[in-house]
Amino acid sequence: MSGRVVYLDGKQAQLAELPLKGGGQAAVFPVEGDHGTVVKLYREPPGPDQERRLARMLTMSPLAARPTDQSQPPELAWPTAIARGAEGEFLGYAMHRFGEPEHVQLVGLFTRTQRLRLFPERADWRFLLGVSWNLAFMTARMHHDHLVIGDFSSSNVVVDGNGFVTFLDCDSIAFTDAVTGEPFPCLMHTTDYSSPERQSGAPATRASDDFALAVLVYQLLTAGNHPFGGVPHESTSESTVKDNIAASCSYVVRPELVTIPRGTVDPSVLPPELLTLARAAFGPGVHAPAARPPAEAWLRALDRERARMRICPHRPLHTYGSHLATCPWCTRAALTGHDVFNGPAPVPLPPPPPAPVTQDVPVGGGRFGAVKVAVLLIVVLVLIVFLVGRQGQ
Structure with a gap:
């Protein structure tokens, strides 16, 4: 209809x-x-x-x-x-x-099942690093053109099979009309990606975009972990991501303050330069917009890392930062039984049972097992007894 x-x-x-x-x-x-x-x-x-x-x-x-x-x-x-x-x-x-199967929401890259379904054989850490670069580039480019994304979230961005990103819901983008001078602010926002000033009702700015970008890049590079997840130890009720942002409580900066969700990827998988940017954004940058790394800083750091990342020699979808001596995803899989990037490994077939070991004894030019030899000796003895008995009659 x-x-x-x-x-x-x-x-x-x-x-x-x-x-x-x-x-x-x-x-x-x-x-x-x-x-x-x-x-x-x-x-x-x-x-x-x-x-x-x-x-x-x-x-x-x-x-x-x-x-x-x-x-x-x-x-x-x-x-x-x-x-x-x-x-x-x-x-x-x-x-x-912009829809499936050509384009999928960015949030689809945050879980292994979705990554393997949407981007089979491609969605490794290298792919996520490339998507992060494209996201940072687009943010910087839009800011250069005096556009503010505003409602910046994993649901308002789609990605294609090559890692290119497209921004949706452009009707909420903030800009000033170059002809009339009229400002068109953005008051829309998504709480899990909103800086404290946005949560308080302030309009979007480049700095609020930079906060959302930092969250998204961190999620991409940790296979979906939100940097403000978990429950603060001092919390008397169930804490939300919005609450943790408002309280500037991130396990990336102060892990001792938070009960970290089980299965969370350790922040150390981020190369040092990227981890430094993340800690600036999720520490002093939470309540001080000027302290947040701009999109250009993320772009430069991501660009450097793309040129020197490593490939695991054992698993095809394990790529990782150049700062690590061994593959973190193999280590994690060995410790937890969960592989962040690969599908379940095929279950190996059990080896065939070993053949019974018997000592072969040569008898009459043939070779019989020890059991056969024993049976033959018993038969011979019975025959001798029978013949002796016949002679005594």
């Missing part, structure tokens, strides 16, 4: 009945007959500010001056048309479609 009809630049478009995804404020619907386009419809009638924001975004071409490889997808799911109803009312906007 078809869904509602909308008008994109005056042209009628039939939407599917069921959305591809939905959130608290909007839902995204595919366009029937057009696999490459989706329409985001707001659940509540958006105000004139949002309509004006989208109208101004349609006049912009962010990142257009940057040359990209032909295999690289668009870096931003930028609006392509305003969606209106039959009476001309503002409903939402259209954008290019």
Whole structure:
């Protein structure tokens, strides 16, 4: 069954009945007959500010001056048309479609099962390092173009099979209109990636983007571990990631203060330069935005590490930082029985039981086992006794 009809630049478009995804404020619907386009419809009638924001975004071409490889997808799911109803009312906007199997949400890289399903034979630590580099590059590039991502999270970024990233939900990006000078702030945020000032209601800034970037890079390089996970020892109730961020309580900086979740990857898997950046972001940088490493710092450090990482000689999906003398993933698998990057190892077949060892004794030109020889001797003795008895009769 078809869904509602909308008008994109005056042209009628039939939407599917069921959305591809939905959130608290909007839902995204595919366009029937057009696999490459989706329409985001707001659940509540958006105000004139949002309509004006989208109208101004349609006049912009962010990142257009940057040359990209032909295999690289668009870096931003930028609006392509305003969606209106039959009476001309503002409903939402259209954008290019980025979905499975070509693109998956970044959060899909945070678990082994998903990594192996989505990126078989590719999603090793080297791949995650490359995705981190692309994420840092895009953040730095957007800041250079005076754009602030704002609602920066693992659900608002998708990645393709080559590790290229694309930012979704661009209608919440903060910018100042170069023509009119009107600022369009971003008040949307995702708590697990929000700095304390964002949680308090402050608008997005480059520094708040840098905080979210640090969390995402750390998660990628530790195969999904959030740096503010765990429960503080002094907590009287179940603590959330949001609470730990607000309290500046990260096991990456102060592990002695936190009951660390079982199975957490040790922060030492990060090369020293990257770990130093993480500890700056999750320590003094939590409440001091100026102390957070900018995207450019992450980009430079990630670039250096990409050129010198190591490959494990024993397991094909084990790659790791150049600072480590031995493979941390093999060590972890040996200690826990859980391999972060490989599927379950095939169970080896049990060796065949050894053949019974017997001493061969030569008898009459043939070779018989010891048991056979004993039986033959008994038969001979019985025969002798029988013959002696016959002679005595």
